[in-house]
Amino acid sequence: MQKFTFSEKKTLLIPNTNTFRPPLDKNGRPIPPDDLLRTFGKIVTAYEKKTGKPVPIPDQKFVGWIKQFCNQLDSGKTSEEIFKSSLVNIL
């Protein structure tokens, strides 16, 4: 079960059902959150290396952000810190 807290007043709990499908690894297991972002990074690197082309989505700034995210995770920052410092949060 996934647990999220938006504030001290409200906690959102999401049970695992068919309507919640976390991205899976090649063995069919859900990828843990931090690993998911690392997987994003690996996919970008592998795709660019294999094809010599950028990932075929229009949002290249997002692709750069993923790479930056992985580097910052490797340098010891937590994902929450990276989110706070690299997203303009309007919510």
Next chain:
Amino acid sequence: MASIVLTPNEYYTGLVNFILFMRLYATNTSNRQKNIVDVFASETLEFGDQKVFPFAEIPKVEDYSLTSSLLTDKPIKYAEEFIGDPIRKKISLSRIEPFLKMGMMGASGLQTFSGYILGLMESAKEDYLYGEIMSDLINWTPAISTNKEMAKKVDLLPTEGVTDAEKLNAIELQNQKRIEKAWQKTFDDFSIYSDVFLDVDNAITGKETNFKSAVNLEDLIFIGNAEYLNDRVVNLMATLLKSEVIDGAFKRPVCLKVPQRTFDGLNASSTIGFVAHKYWYQWFYHFVFMGSFFDIDTVRIKNVLHFWYSKGKLKNLPASKLTANYITLP
């Protein structure tokens, strides 16, 4: 190098598009268990608007004769079946604030957000397709009935009104044996050349044909109503799959247990199940397209999933439906 900072618009659209890219190129090789809808799926149509399935009759075996000639023209009769005409469907969904908040919180929020993107719309699609597929299968009635065995009845003893536990057990055991025997006979019969399981008429006067089919075990699918998939039938399947002639390289038949509720919901509670060629009933995508944009005015992500597909049964592939027929006790 300056740090990259994303606006919500860049973040959400980038994330959704990246997940879709990843789904297409990276994670669709995952070994997750196939669901019932996947079992009936065949390859996505690469181009064109329909699939063509040709089939030909079996040539006759003749006696040797000195007067016969190679020059005598003996054309093989040939026919084609088509599955096409796309059924065009779409699902639209606006993602609301709690989901967006979730996606902004951190890596775990992003993972959940991704899970929902993959999950909600696909679930709606799967739910819809399951209903369509089951309705097609369960309501199937062969077009030809003369000299055919596509609709078979299995005589069962009724348990209604029987309260004595011993008698009840005896009746249920007898019924299990009858169902098991009917399954066994049906898939045994599939292995020899015959037209009794084909919905093709070979006896049209003046247009006689010799369309026949035999199917190996590995090409079969067993679709069973859970209500009638008793221990004996399950054991039969297990024996079948553990046979010594079957090694690791053997492609096993597909054994599918469909919840009883599905049959009850379609007023087909007495249907025991089907034995068929695994491609007898199939559906396939023409294409699947999912797009999204982040509407900053309403703070919503608007997603649309288009799925165009075709479905159909092939008359030249064998199929048989088993139905329970409760007889009156003497």
